[in-house]
Amino acid sequence: MTSALPILHVDDVTVRFGGVTAVDGVTLRVERGSRWAVIGPNGAGKTTLFKAISGEVRPTIGRVHLFGADTSRAHPNRKAQRGLGRTYQVSELFQALTVEENMAIAAQARTPSRFHSWRPLRIRGWIDERITSALDQLQISDERFTVVSEMSHGQQRSLEIAIALATKPEVLLLDEPAAGLSAAERRIMKDLVESLPRDLTIVLIEHDMEIALELVDRVLVLDNGKMIAEGNPDEIRSNQHVQDVYLKS
Amino acid sequence: MIRRISLKTRVLLVLAAIGLGIGIAAPYLFPKYIVGLISLALIGGLFAQSVDLLAGYVGLVTLGQAGISGAAAYGVGYMASKVGAGFPAQIAVGLLTGILASLLFGLMAMRSNDVYFIMITLAQGMIVWGLSIRLYKVTGAENGLTGIPRPEPVNPYWKYYYLVLVVVVLCWMLLGIIVKSPFGASLKGLRESETRMRMLGYNTTAQKLYVFMLAGFFATIAGILLVYLNGFISPSSVVLAASALGVLEAILGGVGTLVGPMIGAFIIVAIQNIVSIYVDRWPTLMGLIFVVVVLFARRGLVGAISDVWNRRQQEVSLEPQSAQ
Ligand SMILES: Nc1ncnc2c1ncn2[C@@H]1O[C@H](COP(=O)(O)OP(=O)(O)O)[C@@H](O)[C@H]1O
Ligand SMILES: [Mg+2]
Numbered sequence: 192m193t194s195a196l197p198i199l200h201v202d203d204v205t206v207r208f209g210g211v212t213a214v215d216g217v218t219l220r221v222e223r224g225s226r227w228a229v230i231g232p233n234g235a236g237k238t239t240l241f242k243a244i245s246g247e248v249r250p251t252i253g254r255v256h257l258f259g260a261d262t263s264r265a266h267p268n269r270k271a272q273r274g275l276g277r278t279y280q281v282s283e284l285f286q287a288l289t290v291e292e293n294m295a296i297a298a299q300a301r302t303p304s305r306f307h308s309w310r311p312l313r314i315r316g317w318i319d320e321r322i323t324s325a326l327d328q329l330q331i332s333d334e335r336f337t338v339v340s341e342m343s344h345g346q347q348r349s350l351e352i353a354i355a356l357a358t359k360p361e362v363l364l365l366d367e368p369a370a371g372l373s374a375a376e377r378r379i380m381k382d383l384v385e386s387l388p389r390d391l392t393i394v395l396i397e398h399d400m401e402i403a404l405e406l407v408d409r410v411l412v413l414d415n416g417k418m419i420a421e422g423n424p425d426e427i428r429s430n431q432h433v434q435d436v437y438l439k440s
Numbered sequence: 441m442i443r444r445i446s447l448k449t450r451v452l453l454v455l456a457a458i459g460l461g462i463g464i465a466a467p468y469l470f471p472k473y474i475v476g477l478i479s480l481a482l483i484g485g486l487f488a489q490s491v492d493l494l495a496g497y498v499g500l501v502t503l504g505q506a507g508i509s510g511a512a513a514y515g516v517g518y519m520a521s522k523v524g525a526g527f528p529a530q531i532a533v534g535l536l537t538g539i540l541a542s543l544l545f546g547l548m549a550m551r552s553n554d555v556y557f558i559m560i561t562l563a564q565g566m567i568v569w570g571l572s573i574r575l576y577k578v579t580g581a582e583n584g585l586t587g588i589p590r591p592e593p594v595n596p597y598w599k600y601y602y603l604v605l606v607v608v609v610l611c612w613m614l615l616g617i618i619v620k621s622p623f624g625a626s627l628k629g630l631r632e633s634e635t636r637m638r639m640l641g642y643n644t645t646a647q648k649l650y651v652f653m654l655a656g657f658f659a660t661i662a663g664i665l666l667v668y669l670n671g672f673i674s675p676s677s678v679v680l681a682a683s684a685l686g687v688l689e690a691i692l693g694g695v696g697t698l699v700g701p702m703i704g705a706f707i708i709v710a711i712q713n714i715v716s717i718y719v720d721r722w723p724t725l726m727g728l729i730f731v732v733v734v735l736f737a738r739r740g741l742v743g744a745i746s747d748v749w750n751r752r753q754q755e756v757s758l759e760p761q762s763a764q
Contacts, residue, residue, distance in 0.1 A: 245639060271641035283639075285632035296629040299622050300640040306650070308623035358640055 196259045198223040198392050199244065199362055204253035206239050206416075213239040215416035216253070219394075221362070227394045228403040230427075231413035232436060237396045238280055240413070241364050244394075245277050246270050257362070272301055276360030278351045280367045280396070286340040290331065290350060293339060294322040297357035325356040329383055345376045349383065362392045369402060377402060400437060404428060412436070448749070463605050467598035476669075479601050481709040482608045483665045484689065488701030489615055490658035491686035496695035497619060498651055499631035500557045503683050504545065504565030508656045509663030510678030511568055512538030516664055517585035517673045518578055527591045534664045541568070542656025550648040553634065565683050572675040584674025588667055604665055611658055615698055618654060627651055688726070692733050694742030703741055 201219040205212065214236040221227055229237050242248040244255055246267040254263045258273055271277075285293045295314055298321045299305045314322065326332045329349040334342055339350065348368060355363055368384060369377040381402050387393065397403035404410065404424040412420040412427060414436045420427060427433055467475050487509060494500045515537030519530040545564045552560055572579045579585065589595070594603045618624050629637050630647055637644050667673045676682075686701075689708050694700030711726060737744040 247635075247639075266643075267638045268641050268643050271639055277639050279636075283633050283636045285629050285636070287632055288628055292625060292628070295622075296625050296637075297640050299626075300642060304622050305626055305642065306623055308618045308621045308650075308654070310622075311617065311620045312622045312625050354636075354640070 195223065197221055197256075198258060199394070200254075200256035201240070201244060202254040202256065204240070204243050204250045204255065206236070206243050206248055207251045212416050214243060214250075214413075217411075217413070217416075217418055219411055221392060221394060223361075223392055224390055225392060225409060226407040228407040228410045229394060229396050229413060230398070230400055230403050230410060231419075232439075233398070234415075235413040236416040237413055238366055239416075241277060241366055241394075241396065244364060245275060271358065271360075274301075274359075274361035275364070276355035276358055276362070277364040278355050278366055278368060280370050282347045282351050284339045284347060284350060284354070287338065289336055289338050290326070290342070291322065291335050293350065293354055294325065294357050297354045298322055300358050321357050321359070325353040328356060328386070329353040344371055345373075345379075348372060348380065352383070356387075360391070362394070363387075365393060365395045367396050367398060369397065369399065381406060400427075447753075460609075463609075467601060472597055475598060475601050477709055477713055479597075479604045479669055480666075481706045482604050482702075483662050483669065484685075484709060485702035485705035486608045486611055486665070487659055487662040488686045488689035488693070488705050489612065489698055490655045490662065491683075492690040492695055492698070492701045493615065493619070493651065493655040493658070495687060495690055496697070496700075497624070497627045497631065498648070500549075500553070500648070500652075501687060502561040502655075503558055503680060503687065504561035504563070504568075505655070505659050505686050506678050506680075506682035507565040507568035508538055508541045508545065509659040509666065510572065510673070510682075511541035512660040512663035513667035513673040513677060514572065514579055514585070516667050517588050520588040521580075521585045522578070531664060534667070535660060538660025538663055539653070539657060542653045542660070546649045546652035546656065549652060550645050561683075562680065565678065565680055569675055569678045569680075572678055579675075582675060584672055584676075586672040588671050588673070590668045590671070600669065604669070607661065607665060611661055612698060612702070615658065619698065623647075623650070688730055690740075692729065692740055694740030696739075697742050700740050700742040707741075 197220040199219070199221040201217055204214055204217050206214040217236075217240055219227070229240060231237055239248065243250045244257075246262070246265050246269070250263055254261055256262065257270060257275060262270055285296065291314060295312060295318060298318045323332070326335060329352055331346055331349045331353060334346055339347065342350065348370070352365065352368060365384065369380045372380055377399065384393075384395065384406055393407075395403060395406060397406075404427060408423065410420075410422060410424055410427045411418060412430075412433050419436060420430050420433050422430070462469070466478055470478070487505065491502060491505050494502050512534045516530045516534035519525040519533045525533075545561070548564065549557055549560045573581055590600055594600045619627070626637070626642060626647060629642070630644055634644050637647075666677070685708065689704030690701040691704070692707060693702065693704030708726065711729070715725065733740060739747075
């Protein structure tokens with residue numbers, strides 16, 4: 192069997208902030224269409240790993256390959272243009288704008304029309320289709336004309352994902368989509384993430400191990416910036432080291 | 441949803457028609473002095489709109505915009521009074537110096553935000569002011585450049601007024617298209633979260649350079665209109681206070697709108713020229729107005745009026761049905 196080039200390849204990446212080593216020699220090979228979870232206690236370096244993948248921080252050591260190309264030094268907007276999407280642990284939305292405006296900005300992000308300044312923005316045709324389908328997917332169609340700052344926290348978490356979907360990414364990084372949600376809302380969010388298109392490659396950060404393990408094929412466990420385990424959900428569940436890390440946190 | 445022209449839109453259309461009507465009839469209604477002031481306010485309004493394109497729509501407050509309009513005005517003045525070139529050459533050079541200044545200053549400022557952006561644009565305004573004092577042969581230093589005639593066909597004050605009216609209304613419409621365009625929407629995104637914009641795929645540095653140059657273009661037009669209105673240009677047109685006035689007018693009228701800066705400019709011109717006959721401390725008065733607006737109507741006059749309007753509408757819709 193010939194193994195295809197992974198769509199995302201984090202190759203022995205270390206990220207240091209001054210004296211703090213947030214990510215310490217992490218390697219991750221994500222195949223196209225697979226679903227990964229990165230789990231670990233708070234401060235383990237999960238978000239920093241995402242930032243190194245997205246280009247928000249540069250790896251101190253190591254390489255990040257996306258879609259077969261070395262993108263270790265590429266800016267986030269370049270990676271996004273190639274098909275990387277990312278959501279934020281703390282919602283990063285256009286608070287003063289409506290849901291539709293948020294979505295329109297995202298939908299045109301990877302098209303030449305984003306620089307068109309001589310004609311009005313019209314939400315119809317493919318833009319409308321993209322917005323409608325992403326809002327439907329996340330079940331917030333009713334909020335289309337609501338100003339974001341007036342939405343509930345749960346709805347904002349859904350919009351966080353809908354915005355990323357509207358750019359039609361091939362690889363999607365979800366940073367704790369269920370952060371700050373109640374137990375019931377977490378189950379709904381889990382179903383929403385589960386229902387995302389199967390051809391979309393997903394890497395998910397989730398603090399809640401049970402939710403994470405139900406959603407993915409492969410799991411990477413971080414603690415103190417280091418990889419302490421990697422495997423399928425069953426292997427991770429039965430891994431004593433992982434259990435210890437989670438019990439002490 | 442049924443698309444109807446809302447009451448609000450209708451009221452706005454009527455107000456716009458009245459404004460345009462008064463604008464067209466002004467030379468017949470008012471003496472020369474007042475028509476001159478209206479010209480000044482229209483040009484000031486365009487200048488304040490160019491400031492607001494950055495400050496209100498993108499959240500980048502500039503304190504150097506008069507440096508750009510000033511560069512354009514000096515370009516025109518130099519060609520007129522030092523070279524003795526014809527009007528096409530004067531205007532071409534004015535456009536060129538204004539746009540070149542926008543490009544240069546845009547390249548310097550495009551990587552900064554917030555306070556850093558304010559400081560950089562402040563410095564840019566100072567550079568132009570410094571040059572206007574130093575380059576005696578080009579700028580006439582403190583004396584400035586005087587005796588810049590208007591193009592012959594629009595030389596009479598009322599004809600020049602109509603030219604100003606047409607150019608400002610055209611620019612206003614252009615600005616209206618820009619802020620409602622896909623690019624305009626992305627500017628609001630930039631104001632709300634640059635992090636998110638980058639992660640969506642926007643090259644925010646390029647966005648900032650582009651909008652900076654667009655704003656600079658409109659400031660350039662304002663600078664050229666102003667130098668022909670006054671017939672002279674001097675360092676006092678490019679001082680910090682001239683740039684700050686644009687910001688004040690935008691805030692006073694309402695940032696993030698195009699009509700706000702225009703209203704702000706009319707109010708400031710009125711205060712400066714009419715009230716100051718009786719009050720010789722108008723800078724103090726303007727300072728007070730500014731403080732009052734910032735304290736009690738953060739979104740300026742336009743924001744305050746639309747708040748009152750919305751509250752009234754709510755009260756109306758809450759009235760019992762039997763009242764009809
Ligand atoms: N910009 C930064 N500067 C300095 N230290 C940072 C920075 N970002 C994260 N860290 C540190 O790196 C470690 C990992 O943080 P983070 O990646 O946010 O963890 P997680 O997402 O797993 O909770 C923490 O100790 C955090 O304090
Ligand atoms: Mg985190």
